[in-house]
Amino acid sequence: MAMLKASRRVKLFTVLPALLFLVLLSVLPLANLLALSFAKVTWAEGSATWTWEGLANYRALAEDALFKAGIVNTLILVVSATTLQVGLGLGLALICSRLGRSAKAYRTLFLLPILVPGIIIGAIWKLMYNTQFGVINQLLGLVGLGPFDWLGSSTLALASVIAVDVWHWTPFSFLLLLAAVEALPRDVFEAAQIDGAGSWRTFRRIVLPLLWPAIFTTFVFRAIIAFKVFDEVYLLTGGGPGTSTQVISFTIYQRFFVQDSAGYGAAMSIFVMFLVALVIGVAMTSQKARSR
Amino acid sequence: MSVSSRRFNSRRTVNLVLHGALILAAVLILGPFLWIAAASLKTQIVLLMGHVTFKPVTLNYAEVLFGNTSTFVRNFLNSVIVASISTAVALGVGFLAGYSLLRMQWPRGVVHLFLLWSVVFNLVPPVTLAGAWYEVFRAIGLANSLVALILAHTTLHLPMALWLLSSFLREIPRELEEAAVVDGAGFVRLLRRVVVPIMMPGLVSTGILIFIFSWNEFPVALALTNNHSATVPVGIAKFAQENEIKYTQMAAASVLSAIPALLVLIFFQRFIVKGLTAGAVK
Numbered sequence: 001m002a003m004l005k006a007s008r009r010v011k012l013f014t015v016l017p018a019l020l021f022l023v024l025l026s027v028l029p030l031a032n033l034l035a036l037s038f039a040k041v042t043w044a045e046g047s048a049t050w051t052w053e054g055l056a057n058y059r060a061l062a063e064d065a066l067f068k069a070g071i072v073n074t075l076i077l078v079v080s081a082t083t084l085q086v087g088l089g090l091g092l093a094l095i096c097s098r099l100g101r102s103a104k105a106y107r108t109l110f111l112l113p114i115l116v117p118g119i120i121i122g123a124i125w126k127l128m129y130n131t132q133f134g135v136i137n138q139l140l141g142l143v144g145l146g147p148f149d150w151l152g153s154s155t156l157a158l159a160s161v162i163a164v165d166v167w168h169w170t171p172f173s174f175l176l177l178l179a180a181v182e183a184l185p186r187d188v189f190e191a192a193q194i195d196g197a198g199s200w201r202t203f204r205r206i207v208l209p210l211l212w213p214a215i216f217t218t219f220v221f222r223a224i225i226a227f228k229v230f231d232e233v234y235l236l237t238g239g240g241p242g243t244s245t246q247v248i249s250f251t252i253y254q255r256f257f258v259q260d261s262a263g264y265g266a267a268m269s270i271f272v273m274f275l276v277a278l279v280i281g282v283a284m285t286s287q288k289a290r291s292r
Numbered sequence: 293m294s295v296s297s298r299r300f301n302s303r304r305t306v307n308l309v310l311h312g313a314l315i316l317a318a319v320l321i322l323g324p325f326l327w328i329a330a331a332s333l334k335t336q337i338v339l340l341m342g343h344v345t346f347k348p349v350t351l352n353y354a355e356v357l358f359g360n361t362s363t364f365v366r367n368f369l370n371s372v373i374v375a376s377i378s379t380a381v382a383l384g385v386g387f388l389a390g391y392s393l394l395r396m397q398w399p400r401g402v403v404h405l406f407l408l409w410s411v412v413f414n415l416v417p418p419v420t421l422a423g424a425w426y427e428v429f430r431a432i433g434l435a436n437s438l439v440a441l442i443l444a445h446t447t448l449h450l451p452m453a454l455w456l457l458s459s460f461l462r463e464i465p466r467e468l469e470e471a472a473v474v475d476g477a478g479f480v481r482l483l484r485r486v487v488v489p490i491m492m493p494g495l496v497s498t499g500i501l502i503f504i505f506s507w508n509e510f511p512v513a514l515a516l517t518n519n520h521s522a523t524v525p526v527g528i529a530k531f532a533q534e535n536e537i538k539y540t541q542m543a544a545a546s547v548l549s550a551i552p553a554l555l556v557l558i559f560f561q562r563f564i565v566k567g568l569t570a571g572a573v574k
Contacts, residue, residue: 017388029424115553269420
């Protein structure tokens, strides 16, 4: 086989830029962050002094109500929003694939929320949720309901944020699942229909099992993005009222940048990364165990 | 009524119901965009009064674009600069590395290291990195500069570039490259004449996605910029924090910032679908 005999210089040159980004802007800053997490930073005359504090920052995590609320709310959001998105996305994907060409225009339309900045989604919904002039309360008022303080009441706020996330990202689940539905072998449907299987039975026994890997992948993908949620919360509620919509990214941001406690914020970041690594590790080993 | 025509009728009913469901979904998705567009054409008073019918005015757009205190145009330019340069760099760097790792017989360990990086990196919330970058850029005197944000956005999206471009590269047959090598093409010529042209759709898909992601990115931009270097999302977030929120101007600015998304949707829809699904399925 004639392959390009790349000289060592070419080989190195092609990978070097990526390696520089990897080392200088990922590994080094993270190492710095790790070091920072064991320190307390104090500022005097524009220069920082690090005082080593050992594990003090990490111990403080356990006491931090904001951090706990952040973790809990993030988990609630990830699980509920992702489940709804995958369910709705799957429904829409099945409908679109069944209607075929006549559903083409809808597919284009459904892409829009994926492409618009999260901050703008937040801005749109902040206006729509408004108690005074928001369209949601106006519409509910027509049927004699409300008005509700969607973002200001601690019982409704998290649900309101979740609703926005579902609106924002259902199209993405739809897109991934549509690709999977379209890739299903047609003859399987036909064979099932000839055998006299009804639609529901065909779906339960044939379509769903075939789609299962795609559903799983979509769920994981969405969960990863949902875990990082920041933009909408920042704009809609700022974590409030109280701590009712505090999410983990937002807590880190507040501790690190708003309160300017870099050491503590760093510890929180490292802990979250550790948590992510743990989840991946568990997922990967269970995947390996299953495929064996 | 015969059995077959009854079946035909029930089929039609089902399709009608399904179409109804799609229309409902379309209204739910499009509705908020139309509502904010309408809000951007109202005066603050008309909006606050909750009037449904109104006389459209353009003063919000005039204020956002030309007002003395408005930073929108500067934010917009910053976003254009950051998104284009970081997209170009991420594409170039990612393409070279991806091609090299797939085609130049690197030890498996090296290949796996890069792929692992590109996966793990995507799992970490950007805010955690924002803190790390903030410290680094302040230490080397790049605090609050566009260069810092460009570097950060490139780093943020490079793993995606590497991942997507590798998956597109795997689809192209090696035979063409081999033929070119037999004909005596060197590395640069091989890339320019053979690989890049075949890869063009993949490069466009990846590029558009990265541009949009960089344009939309908020937490890192918020952490690394000041008033002067702020991007569009940071500028819009500012609206929400003023004591007296200028709702209608916020709406106008939101509509203007959705322009890239709309352009992409109209002109590059096919590429977007390709990029988004390739990223997930492979």
